[in-house]
Amino acid sequence: MRRWSELAERLAATTRTSEKTALLADYLRTLTPDELPTAAIFLTGRPFAEADQRAAGLGWSAIASTVTDLAGVSRSAIGEAYDRSSDLGMAVADVLTAAGQSPPPEVSPTLPDVAEAFAAIEAVSGSARKSTILRGLLERSDPLTAKYLVKILGGDLRIGLREGLVDAAIARAFDRPLDDVKWAGMLVGDTGQLAALARDDALASASLALFHPLKFMLASPAEDAAEIIARLGPEVWVEDKYDGIRAQLHKQGDAVRIYSRDLHDISTGYPEIVEAAEVLGWDGILDGEILGWRDGMVLPFIALQGRLGRKAPSEAIRAEVPVIYVAFDALALGPGDGAPIEALLRAPLRERRARLDALNLPVAINGGRFARSHLAVAADDDALEAAFLDARARRNEGLMVKDPNSVYVPGRRGLGWLKMKKALATIDCVVVGVEVGHGKRHGVLSDYTFAIRDTAADRLVNIGKAYSGLTDAEIAEMTRWFEQHTIARFGRYRQVEPTVVVEIAFDVIVRSQRHASGFSLRFPRIVRLRPDKTADEIDTVATVTALYEGLQHGAEHLVTAGARPAAPRND
Numbered sequence: 001m002r003r004w005s006e007l008a009e010r011l012a013a014t015t016r017t018s019e020k021t022a023l024l025a026d027y028l029r030t031l032t033p034d035e036l037p038t039a040a041i042f043l044t045g046r047p048f049a050e051a052d053q054r055a056a057g058l059g060w061s062a063i064a065s066t067v068t069d070l071a072g073v074s075r076s077a078i079g080e081a082y083d084r085s086s087d088l089g090m091a092v093a094d095v096l097t098a099a100g101q102s103p104p105p106e107v108s109p110t111l112p113d114v115a116e117a118f119a120a121i122e123a124v125s126g127s128a129r130k131s132t133i134l135r136g137l138l139e140r141s142d143p144l145t146a147k148y149l150v151k152i153l154g155g156d157l158r159i160g161l162r163e164g165l166v167d168a169a170i171a172r173a174f175d176r177p178l179d180d181v182k183w184a185g186m187l188v189g190d191t192g193q194l195a196a197l198a199r200d201d202a203l204a205s206a207s208l209a210l211f212h213p214l215k216f217m218l219a220s221p222a223e224d225a226a227e228i229i230a231r232l233g234p235e236v237w238v239e240d241k242y243d244g245i246r247a248q249l250h251k252q253g254d255a256v257r258i259y260s261r262d263l264h265d266i267s268t269g270y271p272e273i274v275e276a277a278e279v280l281g282w283d284g285i286l287d288g289e290i291l292g293w294r295d296g297m298v299l300p301f302i303a304l305q306g307r308l309g310r311k312a313p314s315e316a317i318r319a320e321v322p323v324i325y326v327a328f329d330a331l332a333l334g335p336g337d338g339a340p341i342e343a344l345l346r347a348p349l350r351e352r353r354a355r356l357d358a359l360n361l362p363v364a365i366n367g368g369r370f371a372r373s374h375l376a377v378a379a380d381d382d383a384l385e386a387a388f389l390d391a392r393a394r395r396n397e398g399l400m401v402k403d404p405n406s407v408y409v410p411g412r413r414g415l416g417w418l419k420m421k422k423a424l425a426t427i428d429c430v431v432v433g434v435e436v437g438h439g440k441r442h443g444v445l446s447d448y449t450f451a452i453r454d455t456a457a458d459r460l461v462n463i464g465k466a467y468s469g470l471t472d473a474e475i476a477e478m479t480r481w482f483e484q485h486t487i488a489r490f491g492r493y494r495q496v497e498p499t500v501v502v503e504i505a506f507d508v509i510v511r512s513q514r515h516a517s518g519f520s521l522r523f524p525r526i527v528r529l530r531p532d533k534t535a536d537e538i539d540t541v542a543t544v545t546a547l548y549e550g551l552q553h554g555a556e557h558l559v560t561a562g563a564r565p566a567a568p569r570n571d
Contacts, residue, residue, distance in 0.1 A: 001141070002108045004039055005148040012159040020160065024169030028195065031111075036199060037192030038115040042148075043166050044191050045157040047118040051189030051212040053265050054122045056153050058130050060088060063150055066131045067092050070138055071099035083492060086442030087158065089151035096143040107140045114149065163411065166191060174198040186345065186410045189214060208285075208332055208343040210252045213259035215411030216287065219400060219419040225381035225388070228418050232403045233380075237349070238387045239328055239373040240396040241419055243301040243508065243522075244291040245308075249325060251285075253336070254278040258290075258325075268311050272318065273325045276362055276369035284333035284341050286325075286356070287408075288373070293324040293364055298394070301522070302510040324364045328373035328400075330356040331408060349416075350404040373400075388420055397421055397507060421507060425547055426527055427452065427539040431500040432460060434482045435492050437467070437475075444479040445494065446470075448526065450502060452517055453540045460498055461516035461541065464506075469526030478529075501530040501538055509548050519544055 007027050011020050024043070031039055041049050048054045064078045071077070073095060081091035109117070117137045121130045134153075138146050151157050167185055171178040176198045184206035185194045197203050208214075222228050229236065247266070248259045256277040258267045267274050270290060292299030292307075299321065306321050307313055330352045334341035344352050353375070362368025374394070378384040384401065391399050398421040406416030429450035437446035447467050451460040470478070478500070485497040505527045512520030518541070 001111055001114050001149070002105070002145050004042060004111060005145045008148050008157065008159050009144065011161065015160065017162075017165065020165060021169050021172060024166065025173040028169060028173040033196070033199075035111045036195050038111045040166065040170070040195040041190070041192040042111075042114075042152050043157075043161060045152065045155055045161070047152050047155075048122075049190035049192055050215070050263060053263075054119075056118060056121050056130070058121060058127070058134060058153055060154075062127045062131050063088065063092070063134065063153065066135050067095055067138065067146075067150075070135055071095050071101065073099060079491070083436070086436050086438050086492075087151075087156075088154055089147040089149075089156075092150045093143040093147035096138075096146055101141075101143055101146070103140050103142060108142065108145065109137055109140050113137075118153070167194075170195050170198045174201075176201070176203060180204075186214065187343070188212070208341065208345075210250050210283070210285065210332075210341065211255075211257050213248050213250070213263040214285070214331060214345075215263070216246060216248065216261055217408050217410055217417060218413040219417035220413050220415055222401070222418040222420055223422055225384040225420070228384060228401050228420060229378070229381050231415055232401060232418065235377060235379050235404070236384070237353075237402045237404050238376050238378050238384065238391075239400045239402065240391045240394060241398045241400050241421065242289040242291055242298070242326060242373075243397045244289040244304060244326070247288060247290045247325065248331075249273075249277060249286045249288065249327075251277050251280065252283045252341075253338070269307060269309075269313060270323055270325075271313075273323060273369050277325075280360065280362075281336050282333060282359060283336050283339070285331040286327045287329035287331055288325050288327040290323050291326055292321050294322050296365065298396070300510065301508070302512070302520075324369050324371055326371045326373055327356055327359075327361065328375075329353070329408065330359075333359075345408045345410070348405045348407065349402055352408070353404075384420070388422070425509075426503050426505045427463075427544060427547070428501055428530060428533060428537065429463065429504050430460065430498045430535045430538050431482075431496060431502060432462065432498050434494050434496055441475065444475050445482050446475050446479075448502065449493075450504060451498070451538075452544055453535075453538055454517070455540050455542065460535075461518075463515050463517040463519055463544070464504070464521040464524045466502075466504060466524045466526050469505075470529070474529065498535050501533040501535060503527040503530055509544070511548075517541055517544065519548060 007023065010023055014020060044050065047056050068075050068078055078091050078095050081094040082088060085091060117133055121133045124130055137149060141149060167181050168178060171181040180203045181198055184197055184203040187206045187208045188194055189212050197206060246261045250257045256274045257265055258270055258273060260266045292304040303321055307317060330344055332341045332343050333355055356372065361370035364371050376387055378387050388399050401418045401420055403416045429452055431448045432451045433449035434445040435447040436442060437444055447465065449462060449465045451462045454461045482494060482496050486494045487497060488495040504524050506521035506524045508522035510520050511518060514520055
């Protein structure tokens, strides 16, 4: 593991993709059959393969307590180290280095040792038992090795391994075609297995397996209709962009599993969808969205939040927030009865949609738990703008615009799919708190908490938090200002003088008890700094309330005045 950690340091030290690929390939070639799969999985920044449903279950607090106990220092020592880097792995290395941790090289854990320890941590229950296993691993590790053990457990390597670079290194290491490596990797969902297949010249044996979730295909953002048509036209397919939970449904016989966007099994949280799928006469994998649904209408996401994270929702919750599964793609299908399934990832979207439409799904308008996404065709930017307004009228976020000839590329954000969203409005707020950022922004104050004015009580009340929208130069300049105008510090959070006004865009505004304003913004982002305005000129609770009620009235009017489509289309 020490050698793996040294490789990680070299990878972090260079920004050149070609050099990273060469370093990785040279390293992978030297590994034994026992070492290769584990090393490859760790290079993805995870303790287990992506398609593996296991999680170590060790949080920041447990890791910090284990390290400070081992080093014989106070808990504040690791907190201070973390504040310097915003990186728990680096903080652990700093604390152990200061404590003089230096075990003899012969006791250093091997890659198989670490894999075994991670599996043992996952298998036991209780933070105390998990921490005991972690401590045994760290006692044998020098600070550099400990740094990367913790980074892997936390799923955050930060060594510049962008998407696909490990695949490229595997292809180079074993002299295999990169396209073959990528395809096999999509099918198996396990970088360790992929590396072994490439080493053994067995990539052709990779096959799509049910109950091993695929990465989801992603869409690139776009707002301008003319630009979208120019990219994807002359004719594009448009689907409503639903404000629900992206979910992949796997079915084989009466076995059904639902996986979230982060590839976790969430089946027990939505038993009504599982039960409805169990009796269907086909096997395969669908891509879609879970939506709240009542009385023929889509429920807002805020209602669906009542079911998030519940492993076994009560009958009362299920009755309060009924759900359906809106399918918009078929990734693999078979006739059932134990027959093999056919992977459809390389088939064009128009073929995948035809296969989806041919399935006998018990649709919501007839009391079932399924629907197919609302699908239309647009041939020019005017038609696309009209479709966008129609989707908003159906209480959806916007549009998914797709090339009907596009293939399904798991885990990629290509130009075959574009998401068309527009901010509903902007409001002017004042920054009341800032925090140190993460990743490349760990050294600056980039996370802004902002407020509006409650004129009735003559006070500022929080309404949200934003991380994006400003340039690096603006963030650096504002960091210096906020450091000079900090009122109080609470760990990583700084309360600052409420004088910096920012214009905030958002997609949805909802009632919320989380903020003192009584409202919460969905997908807030900073449009611009407003040095031309003072804190006395920011928006108020009254103006936000009026905006919320106006948007609600508009949505209700559009939904009730039109025909059915408050719902996904079921034809």
